[in-house]
Amino acid sequence: MSGAIILALRLILAVALYGFLGWALLVLWRDIRRQGISLANRRVPSINLTVRHGRGSPIVKNFSQPEITLGRDPGSDIPLIDDTVSTRHAQLTYHHNQWWLEDLSSTNGTTLNQTAVTMPTVLTAGDEIQCGDTRLIVNLSTNTLVSPTQKLEKKR
Amino acid sequence: MHDKKQSLLLRWAALFLFVQSTILTLSPAVRERTWNVDYRLSHWVGFLAWAVLIIIAHRATVKYLPERDPYLLPAAAMLSGWGMLTIWRLDEAFGIRQTMWLGISIIIFILALSNQQKIITFLRRYKYVLLSSGLLITALTLIFGTNPLGIGPRLWLGCCGIYFQPSEPLKLLLVIYLSAYLADRINIHLSSLPLLIPTLVVTGLALLLLLVQRDLGTASIFICIFTIAIFLYTGKRRVLLIAALFLSTALVIGYFSIDIINIRVEGWLDPWADPSGKSYQIVQSLLAVANGGIIGRGIGIGSPLLVPVAISDFIFAAIAEETGLVGTIGLLALIWLILSRGLIASLRAADAFRRYLAAGIVTYLGIQSLLIIGGNLRLFPLTGVTLPFVSYGGSSLLTSFIALFLLLTISNVEDEEPAPLQNPKPYTLLAGMLALGLVAIALTSAWWAIVRAPDMLNRTDNPRRSIADRYVPRGKLLDRNNQPINVTEGESGTYERVYLYPDLASITGYTQPVYGQAGLEATLDDYLRGLQGNPSSLIWWDHLLYGTPPPGLDVRLSLSLTLQSKADQLLGGHAGAIILMNAETGEILTMASHPTYDPNKLSEEGEALAQNTSAPLVNRATQGLYPIGTAMQPLIQAKFGQAKPTDAELKAYYQKLGLFQAPVLNMPVAFDIGTDSTQNLKVSPLQMSLAAALLSHDGIVPAPRIATAVNTPEQGWVVLPAEKMPVEVIQAEAANEAALSFIAKGKSYWNHVGQASADDKIFTWLLAGTLPDWKGAPLVLVVTLEENNIFLANYIGDTIFDAALNQ
Numbered sequence: 001m002s003g004a005i006i007l008a009l010r011l012i013l014a015v016a017l018y019g020f021l022g023w024a025l026l027v028l029w030r031d032i033r034r035q036g037i038s039l040a041n042r043r044v045p046s047i048n049l050t051v052r053h054g055r056g057s058p059i060v061k062n063f064s065q066p067e068i069t070l071g072r073d074p075g076s077d078i079p080l081i082d083d084t085v086s087t088r089h090a091q092l093t094y095h096h097n098q099w100w101l102e103d104l105s106s107t108n109g110t111t112l113n114q115t116a117v118t119m120p121t122v123l124t125a126g127d128e129i130q131c132g133d134t135r136l137i138v139n140l141s142t143n144t145l146v147s148p149t150q151k152l153e154k155k156r
Numbered sequence: 157m158h159d160k161k162q163s164l165l166l167r168w169a170a171l172f173l174f175v176q177s178t179i180l181t182l183s184p185a186v187r188e189r190t191w192n193v194d195y196r197l198s199h200w201v202g203f204l205a206w207a208v209l210i211i212i213a214h215r216a217t218v219k220y221l222p223e224r225d226p227y228l229l230p231a232a233a234m235l236s237g238w239g240m241l242t243i244w245r246l247d248e249a250f251g252i253r254q255t256m257w258l259g260i261s262i263i264i265f266i267l268a269l270s271n272q273q274k275i276i277t278f279l280r281r282y283k284y285v286l287l288s289s290g291l292l293i294t295a296l297t298l299i300f301g302t303n304p305l306g307i308g309p310r311l312w313l314g315c316c317g318i319y320f321q322p323s324e325p326l327k328l329l330l331v332i333y334l335s336a337y338l339a340d341r342i343n344i345h346l347s348s349l350p351l352l353i354p355t356l357v358v359t360g361l362a363l364l365l366l367l368v369q370r371d372l373g374t375a376s377i378f379i380c381i382f383t384i385a386i387f388l389y390t391g392k393r394r395v396l397l398i399a400a401l402f403l404s405t406a407l408v409i410g411y412f413s414i415d416i417i418n419i420r421v422e423g424w425l426d427p428w429a430d431p432s433g434k435s436y437q438i439v440q441s442l443l444a445v446a447n448g449g450i451i452g453r454g455i456g457i458g459s460p461l462l463v464p465v466a467i468s469d470f471i472f473a474a475i476a477e478e479t480g481l482v483g484t485i486g487l488l489a490l491i492w493l494i495l496s497r498g499l500i501a502s503l504r505a506a507d508a509f510r511r512y513l514a515a516g517i518v519t520y521l522g523i524q525s526l527l528i529i530g531g532n533l534r535l536f537p538l539t540g541v542t543l544p545f546v547s548y549g550g551s552s553l554l555t556s557f558i559a560l561f562l563l564l565t566i567s568n569v570e571d572e573e574p575a576p577l578q579n580p581k582p583y584t585l586l587a588g589m590l591a592l593g594l595v596a597i598a599l600t601s602a603w604w605a606i607v608r609a610p611d612m613l614n615r616t617d618n619p620r621r622s623i624a625d626r627y628v629p630r631g632k633l634l635d636r637n638n639q640p641i642n643v644t645e646g647e648s649g650t651y652e653r654v655y656l657y658p659d660l661a662s663i664t665g666y667t668q669p670v671y672g673q674a675g676l677e678a679t680l681d682d683y684l685r686g687l688q689g690n691p692s693s694l695i696w697w698d699h700l701l702y703g704t705p706p707p708g709l710d711v712r713l714s715l716s717l718t719l720q721s722k723a724d725q726l727l728g729g730h731a732g733a734i735i736l737m738n739a740e741t742g743e744i745l746t747m748a749s750h751p752t753y754d755p756n757k758l759s760e761e762g763e764a765l766a767q768n769t770s771a772p773l774v775n776r777a778t779q780g781l782y783p784i785g786t787a788m789q790p791l792i793q794a795k796f797g798q799a800k801p802t803d804a805e806l807k808a809y810y811q812k813l814g815l816f817q818a819p820v821l822n823m824p825v826a827f828d829i830g831t832d833s834t835q836n837l838k839v840s841p842l843q844m845s846l847a848a849a850l851l852s853h854d855g856i857v858p859a860p861r862i863a864t865a866v867n868t869p870e871q872g873w874v875v876l877p878a879e880k881m882p883v884e885v886i887q888a889e890a891a892n893e894a895a896l897s898f899i900a901k902g903k904s905y906w907n908h909v910g911q912a913s914a915d916d917k918i919f920t921w922l923l924a925g926t927l928p929d930w931k932g933a934p935l936v937l938v939v940t941l942e943e944n945n946i947f948l949a950n951y952i953g954d955t956i957f958d959a960a961l962n963q
Binding site: 017 | 165176183186190234451479482493573700701702
């Protein structure tokens with residue numbers, strides 16, 4: 001009799017041990033899922049770039065992806081037909097709730113508001129980017145500073 | 157969110173430990189199979205202390221580390237509670253101490269939490285001061301060192317009953333030093349060797365100190381920590397290769413020059429060579445794991461105390477025995493949870509120092525766990541280190557909790573961007589190596605607990621069998637009229653074998669914890685122990701519930717105690733043997749062998765008995781071999797008449813009579829292996845009596861029997877048949893004729909006295925048997941005396957035969 005009771009307790013003991021582990025795994029899995037969903041939900045605030053080559057007429061381009069590349073490469077997000085621009089010249093990336101400009105070791109360099117870009121630099125509205133003979137004016141939409149993830153977290 | 161996850165996991169841990177404590181409380185009832193026992197209650201103090209301390213620690217982490225990793229504290233709490241309860245179960249005095257150490261560790265843990273930022277900066281700045289004071293304190297053990305157990309390496313500093321092992325925190329100090337040193341040089345891309353010289357010098361110094369101390373487990377952990385740190389810094393795999401080569405060379409050199417390494421390596425390579433000496437610990441540890449099986453024997457129901465130092469070095473074996481493979485895999489998963497979350501904290505760390513520190517701590521915890529568990533399972537040579545969080549030991553527990561504090565602090569990053577990482581491969585590889593190690597350990601556990609368990613548990617040096625004998629009644633040995641011969645007396649927990657008819661000792665044998673088993677107690681062990689004759693479902697169920705076989709079954713022997721006592725009286729102080737057998741059925745009615753001994757006094761006299769030159773432990777009736785001499789005369793006459801047989805004919809006849817082979821009987825028997833000639837042939841009294849039986853039963857040699865029936869729970873008494881068929885050797889008429897020509901004067905039976913000599917010693921044989929016209933059961937008697945005494949042989953023969961026939 002005592003043996004049977006203890007056997008039941010021994011089974012409960014195993015359940016508790018694996019309950020702990022199972023619960024830990026479940027929570028870990030939920031973390032991963034939540035992280036994935038929150039990343040998927042994170043919308044990049046749109047950015048407007050006014051591209052002007054030399055004295056040509058300006059073209060306005062609108063982007064909503066987190067990475068924008070500039071260069072002579074036709075596959076670039078902003079293909080530039082300009083001999084003073086390198087194949088992969090510069091890129092704009094969105095992280096830490098901000099747009100960053102980075103020069104990709106281009107031959108003629110990139111400037112931001114007439115200052116050479118040597119390290120990733122934060123962009124603000126109205127900034128002027130110069131790649132070779134091409135000028136780009138940055139125009140950010142108004143809700144840039146509050147990202148959806150932050151909104152979500154505040155609601156919780 | 158983090159707080160909720162952490163508190164939920166802690167509740168699971170509390171449930172686990174609560175159930176564990178409950179099982180431990182009730183376990184004496186299962187052991188003794190009655191509710192009327194002393195229940196174990198003292199460990200509840202430990203459980204309550206654990207609960208209070210962990211609640212406080214949980215609150216402190218909520219307050220000081222809002223963004224910490226929520227898995228680390230629950231996993232560490234579970235491991236430390238599990239270890240503490242295991243120590244309470246093994247030894248209450250150490251349980252109290254471990255509980256106190258847990259209290260001290262958690263208080264220091266909380267104090268550290270309230271000053272976390274300062275501590276991290278302090279550690280980084282004063283790395284050299286810290287490590288050198290650590291080394292200095294360790295060096296003090298060379299002069300003031302003691303060992304709390306009184307023997308073994310003196311690695312502790314102590315006073316007034318409190319001992320501290322400086323080499324435990326030294327590991328952590330080395331990790332801190334290496335992390336700080338390497339983090340300061342992270343951006344200097346010089347050739348790496350000159351850069352590493354200071355670390356080499358410091359680590360070398362520490363190693364030297366540990367080698368002088370003979371603390372080889374810690375020394376190998378140092379090498380591993382150093383290697384992994386350099387590997388994480390440089391990202392070059394050849395570092396691992398060089399370290400592996402270095403370690404194996406050191407192992408080979410140590411094997412030939414340092415005693416303790418030699419012992420450990422030999423115990424690892426071939427533990428079966430010296431299971432009671434050099435590899436006693438490891439064999440006992442493996443036996444414990446094997447006894448645990450898949451679900452374990454239950455907390456408090458196994459026998460983990462048989463493993464030496466079960467509270468610290470071999471705590472894994474103790475856990476494996478009582479919680480089984482289910483428990484050990486859970487334990488390994490908990491260790492993996494700490495290691496993997498630690499590595500994630502390392503990768504998320506805000507700067508290089510924290511990153512190296514977290515990875516170093518993971519290495520230290522991981523390698524130490526792998527080394528000691530692998531040592532317990534014979535995966536690696538044994539190293540005397542502790543299992544972090546689990547093993548007994550204040551210094552070990554405190555160091556583990558400081559490591560936990562550092563990991564938790566490092567994991568506490570608020571949405572900061574982690575420090576850049578140039579090469580992620582070393583971290584992936586480290587995680588892979590640790591995971592692989594844990595998987596290898598899980599598979600090794602399964603190997604010993606499932607595949608090898610049956611062999612292991614049947615080993616004669618498995619003390620669990622004799623422990624089970626104290627709790628489960630062993631079957632009785634009864635004579636043919638159900639008179640008890642050997643019985644078990646006492647109550648569950650104190651069962652003891654009692655030998656009611658000690659003169660039969662050399663035949664029925666003994667069962668004893670130190671000297672093992674002999675005689676019928678050994679050959680009938682499976683019945684007497686309940687492993688044979690019981691339904692297999694009952695055996696399985698009892699093993700599952702109690703870890704013991706079911707109650708043993710009684711075995712009835714063919715012996716008759718009335719005739720037996722007569723034979724023992726007659727033989728008295730003379731060396732020799734008597735066998736009285738039913739010539740038709742082969743049942744042995746009497747078997748005496750003198751000199752004999754008293755198995756009730758075996759524990760006091762066992763050693764002297766084994767040394768005794770008159771060999772009282774030998775059963776002369778079945779194992780004593782004596783020259784034939786003229787004893788065979790009636791048998792030769794029955795076959796060949798007055799003609800003299802050739803040697804070949806005689807040999808063929810002896811062959812048929814079974815004199816060249818062992819009789820088939822379920823007790824130890826002997827036969828003359830050394831010769832195949834008829835001249836120097838020696839036979840046992842049993843062989844002789846089987847041959848002589850043909851004169852009293854129509855020329856047929858019977859198959860001998862001594863155990864005739866077993867009392868099973870389902871079918872009552874079940875007959876144990878003879879294991880061989882009777883053989884007709886000569887014609888019935890010839891046998892009868894020969895018997896009649898040897899009629900004893902004035903008696904109703906035949907007899908013959910023969911003599912033989914070997915090694916200047918004269919032996920006397922007496923053969924006797926019933927006549928062909930005897931209406932009762934045909935009997936045959938053989939008396940062998942190790943002296944020249946025809947008178948005594950005749951007297952014994954007449955007295956026993958008269959008694960047997962008039963019964």
